[in-house]
Amino acid sequence: MNSKNKSENFVNLTFDDFRELAKDPGLSRHQKVGFPDSYRAGKEKGIFCDMMRKLSQLELTEKTVLEIGPGCSELPIMLAELCAKNLNKLIFIDSPEMLAYLPDASHISKYPGTFPEALKGNYVDFQGKIDVIIAYSVIQYVFADGNIFEFLDKCLLLLRAGGQILLGDIPNLTMRKRFFSSEAGIKSHQEYIGRDERPEILFNQIESGQMDDSVVFSILARARSQGFNAWVVPQSPTLPMANRREDILICKP
Numbered sequence: 001m002n003s004k005n006k007s008e009n010f011v012n013l014t015f016d017d018f019r020e021l022a023k024d025p026g027l028s029r030h031q032k033v034g035f036p037d038s039y040r041a042g043k044e045k046g047i048f049c050d051m052m053r054k055l056s057q058l059e060l061t062e063k064t065v066l067e068i069g070p071g072c073s074e075l076p077i078m079l080a081e082l083c084a085k086n087l088n089k090l091i092f093i094d095s096p097e098m099l100a101y102l103p104d105a106s107h108i109s110k111y112p113g114t115f116p117e118a119l120k121g122n123y124v125d126f127q128g129k130i131d132v133i134i135a136y137s138v139i140q141y142v143f144a145d146g147n148i149f150e151f152l153d154k155c156l157l158l159l160r161a162g163g164q165i166l167l168g169d170i171p172n173l174t175m176r177k178r179f180f181s182s183e184a185g186i187k188s189h190q191e192y193i194g195r196d197e198r199p200e201i202l203f204n205q206i207e208s209g210q211m212d213d214s215v216v217f218s219i220l221a222r223a224r225s226q227g228f229n230a231w232v233v234p235q236s237p238t239l240p241m242a243n244r245r246e247d248i249l250i251c252k253p
Contacts, residue, residue: 012209014145015095015114022072022097029101033071034137039240044074047136047169050236051075054249055132057164058082063131066091066158068115069138072101079134083107091130093118114146116154123154130158137169139219139248144209152222156250159228165250167219169241174213176244177201185243216248223250 013021013034021032030040040047052058058065065083070076070092080103083090089107092099096112104110111118115135119126133155142151155165179185180199189199216232223230230250235242 012144013141015141018071019095019097022095022101029071029073032098033073040073043240044078046236046238048075048078050239051134051136051166051168052082053236054233054247055134055164055166057132057162058088059086060131061086062088064089064091064129064160065132066093066126066130066134068093068133068135068155069141070094070098070102070134070136072098075136076102080105080108088131091126115151123158127157128160131160131163133158133163133165135165135167139167140171140211143211143215148215148219149222152219153226156223156226156228156252159250159252161252163252165248167248167250169235169245170211170216170247171241171245172212172216173207173210175246177203179243188243216246219248228252 018032018034021027021034024032028037028041030037033040057063063086065079065088067076067079067090070079071094076092080090082088084105084107087107089109091109091111092102093111093113093115099110099112102108102110111122116123135155139148139151142148159165180189181201186198190196220230220232228250229252230248233247233249235245235247239245
């Protein structure tokens, strides 16, 4: 794959595609994780603050935190600094190419590969011992390329009582359609293209590989049916894609 050509649209990316992006010296850190600079540059502090508002366990000390697919932007670095301050253990799971960009420290463990395979024999040791799991802008790739319920179940098994999971920055296609069908969305579209033209919104069609309301609700139902509390929570309106992305928060009672 030509990673520079692939980065132009940042669509339909796979785990191996991200490995190639990570190795491309011509891309920024935002581009390496699949975003144009305009979507992430200067905005990651706000994203991290929004994550912290939802994950109360991050404010506590001597916890164990797992981030799946952290990438190589500033977000995992902020998390590493917070965990060091609060004496928390931090586990990163991602490709070797992405993990190479992240700090090495005594409180950080790195497992190269995909989740849960990267943990190998250690997975059983972590069951019921993780306080926070973060998968930010990750679940859509699991949905497209893997088994989303297996991924969810493996996360749920790791949680300690009181633990929290944030499946963050979910691109919800039906949420996007609702926005661009609204007056605010139509105005936003017209300002972006510079023409008095309504966005084309298509309903009742097959859109394979796309997250939508049905997928989001199925995640909630799956978690709740297995004894966990789960909610869809909005992103802060100050975040760059809050009008078409949302988060799922899961807690173990």
